[in-house]
Amino acid sequence: MIELNNVSFAYGDRPILTNVTFKIEQSESVVIMGPSGSGKSTILRLILGLNCPQRGSLLINGENICVMKEDQKREIRKGIGMVFQDGALFDSLTVGENVGYYLLEHTKMRWEEIEERVREMLGFVGLDADEIIDKLPEELSGGMQRRVAIGRALLSTNPRVMLYDEPTTGLDPQATETVLDLINKLTLQRKISTIVVTHEIADAFAVANRFMLIWEGELIFDGNVDQLRDSADGRVRSFLEPFRTSFNEVRERKFV
Ligand SMILES: Nc1ncnc2c1ncn2[C@@H]1O[C@H](COP(=O)(O)OP(=O)(O)OP(=O)(O)O)[C@@H](O)[C@H]1O
Ligand SMILES: [Mg+2]
Structure with a gap:
């Protein structure tokens, strides 16, 4: 459904993403996490074809949106629903x-x-x-x-693909839960492939069982909750550190 192969992207001469590779299947749900400025929203912009990688390839349903004419791009984008970081109504x-x-x-x-x-x-x-x-x-x-x-x-x-950029930022716990439930309902009932970008580890666990961590433009982790918890990578550990408590609580609630 979505396939990035060694994708690198720069704004001007400032590198933002380096050699990012992953693949997301139909009706799969993944979370992209990472510090502010690490390149998460940029990945969503590339998937929508709003920007194009300078190196590597990005395929949606086997097709490269970046070589398409505007009207073909519009067709592809029809299959992708995007909820922007600020809600943007x-x-x-x-x-x-x-x-x-x-x-x-x-x-x-x-x-x-x-x-x-x-x-x-x-x-x-x-x-x-x-x-x-x-x-x-x-x-x-x-x-x-x-x-x-x-x-x-x-x-x-x-859409066959839904992209959510920080869908719960600024929401109270009740509203957060409603939005997360809705995301799950869409993924499961409509067999939509879902990417959720979030800072909130508890939200991440509520909507996915595959997690990616972007660090200074590199994909440094892609795996399940156990692999995430047990990762020996110092960057992964330092990202998770502030969440350790909620990490354990949520894990018990949802996965044990
Ligand atoms: N239009 C642009 N022109 C130049 N640089 C940009 C542009 N948009 C984003 N950047 C830079 O690219 C980097 C990655 O931005 P991006 O928005 O992907 O980060 P992010 O991981 O989504 O961060 P946040 O968690 O704060 O939303 C940042 O350093 C940002 O300043
Ligand atoms: Mg962002």
Whole structure:
């Protein structure tokens, strides 16, 4: 589904990613962790074809998005839903217009038809359509906004791949759990391949059993929870150190 082979990427002459290689299968869910500035969001931008690697190859369903024309790129992107780091809703549009944005802009469907799909989608992401469809994003809580953003990504594209960049940042524990449940529901019910970028190790354990650690642009770890805990790599250990307690608690809850 997603395959990176020895991918290196620089902004200008500043190297950001070096020789990153991994493969993600259909309906697999993985977490990318790493310190701030290590290159996590950059990996998602490459997968979306917003940037292209200077070296190595990146294939989505066996195809290299970087050699494509704009309209072919758009086709590929239709299969990828992205929830951006800041949630990124259009603040001057209503919730309904946000969720139906792609259909409004790119199809000839009438609003009545679109609204029906939007209402269904809001229900799917656990929101009350009657209550919020005509509201502006600023009138919603952070957790609700994040769910609207996920709904928008889903309705735009009917994706086979979902990318979430820090989906729970700034949310309280309740809202965090709802968003994580939604991510799991999508991965499992719709057989979507999922990449979640997060700083939060507890969130990581809740949505995946494969973990990657990016360190100064290099993929220094790719494995399961036991391998993660037992890693002898000093960089992996120092990244995990602040989380050791939650690491053990979460591990007991979920894996024992
Ligand atoms: N458009 C850009 N032009 C130049 N440098 C950039 C650009 N975007 C990001 N960078 C740099 O690339 C590096 C990696 O950024 P990236 O956003 O991938 O990090 P990240 O791991 O997602 O960090 P965070 O956890 O803070 O979101 C950073 O040093 C950043 O300053
Ligand atoms: Mg980032």
